[in-house]
Amino acid sequence: MSDKIKVGISIGDINGIGLEVIIKTLSDNKILDYCTPIVYGSTKVASFYRKALSINDFSFNVINNPSQANPKRANIINCWEEDVRVEPGVINETGGKYAFISLEKAVDDLLAGNIDALVTAPINKHNIQNENFNFPGHTEYIQHRTNSKDSLMFLVGEDIRTGVVTGHIPVGEVANNITKEAILSKLELMRDSLKGDFWIQKPKIAVLGLNPHAGDNGLIGKEEKEIIIPAIEEAKEKGIYAVGPFPADGFFANGSHLKFDAVLAMYHDQGLIPFKYIAFHDGVNFTAGLPVVRTSPDHGTGYDIAGQNIASENSFRSALFEAINIVKRRREMGELTANPLKISKLSRDRD
Known part of the structure; x- marks a missing residue:
């Protein structure tokens, strides 16, 4: 049983650069020293981008829920089984539909405590709208799901x-x-x-x-x-x-x-x-003030470069590490709060 931080990752619009920056980030095995990544998406869509990026030495470990995650692998949960047509750079209902399915399942696990943090790949704020997502963006949706006032x-x-x-x-x-x-x-x-x-x-x-x-x-x-x-x-x-x-x-x-x-x-x-x-x-975009940790890269869907193997993963990687760091700080702060001697020492060290 690993005590590493489990970071959930929603894939965003399947026609954007989300899976490209996710796969590029997780292709570096050093990431696994710091967290156990769990992608909410589809192995079929992931395979499409893995082939498009000509990445042959990387694969996901397929699991059904976060408790099955292998701490030594990048994991993926199939959020749907049907075949989906991936059209990089195309703005359509399909991209929004599956972006929401990925996000909803990831947030469900985040709220249930099955994952420790969530990193969201970019969505299109227009095509994701549906009866369950009537929000201007990720921030407002997750605030609503956590019943947070602000x-x-x-x-x-x-x-x-x-x-x-x-x-x-x-x-x-x-x-x-x-x-x-x-x-x-x-x-x-x-x-x-x-x-x-x-x-x-x-x-x-x-x-x-x-x-x-x-x-x-x-x-x-x-x-x-x-x-x-x-x-x-x-x-x-x-x-x-x-x-x-x-x-x-x-x-x-x-x-x-x-x-x-x-x-x-x-x-x-x-x-x-x-x-x-x-x-x-x-x-990195961080949603502060919530009882959960959520970060995202500070760029959008990148339709103009989707599927061309030119999107930079730097911002997404930073979002992943920021989520890890915030979870660690919150955990340690909780321990420090319970020990006033440690709090006093920490204050002296910072002053």
């Missing part, structure tokens, strides 16, 4: 961590969704994640403004004065080291993000554009 889309890279107040909503709806309560909730989730998931004892968080020049003292929008600054002040009263609001353009241009442990952006592109520019090749 969650934080937390982008993590070597030199940058960025979260967003509003996620997958139209730009025209952003301002109405920027409230003091929403900002406070995200700041609390970010603070707690930085401490518990990344072991940063006294995290420093930068908060960006919504408007150009952070409102320029009310000349270019009132949200900073009326909402964002009061939220920051209340956060400080709750013991959160939050500073801002900063104008978003100059903040990243002059490297100010390096002075903070994380940055809270007001909306999706404000946070993700600089993040992807800085950390595109190894960035």
